Amino acid sequence: MTEPILVNVTEEIVSGLVRFLLHGTDYQTFCHCNYCETEITADVLNKLPTYYVANNEARNEAFKQLKSPENIEKINREIILSIYAVGKNKNHA
Template sequence: MEEMVESLVTVHMLGADFQIFCRCDKCRLDVIALSLNSLPSHYVTTEEGRQAVFEQLNTEENRRWINKRIVSSIYLVGKYPKHKKDPL
């Protein structure tokens, strides 16, 4: 789940839809952490287990479900960043 969320967050934060939000490493990591906290855990100990979980999660329906949580996290972190914004 973590690998999938990290890559999807990177794609979202580089996209045009979210350019108004801070894209610093602190905010990116906060979005990842917040997203992962709202998603179920999928722990694996082997490469085979990792691949099986990836195949299970990598469906259109699951990606849509994961993306909804990521978008919510981006908006929340954007609204309440944990760092001071630079003055204009």
């Protein structure tokens, strides 16, 4: 039996996508620091349903389900809204 894990698969997917988008050419003028990236990720995660799994098999299954093109598009829309929301506030110097 494999070791149990406790992972929110939504969080894994969202953090990867936030990093990817934020460092892409579209958002060059936005802050890329760790602080802002984490703020954006937290903001997006508060808007999306969690998807916890307790083992790797379920994790792979969840990845397959959550990574459908429609779902990724929906997540990307939320990320873009959050990038603008966080970018509007001057959170740090």
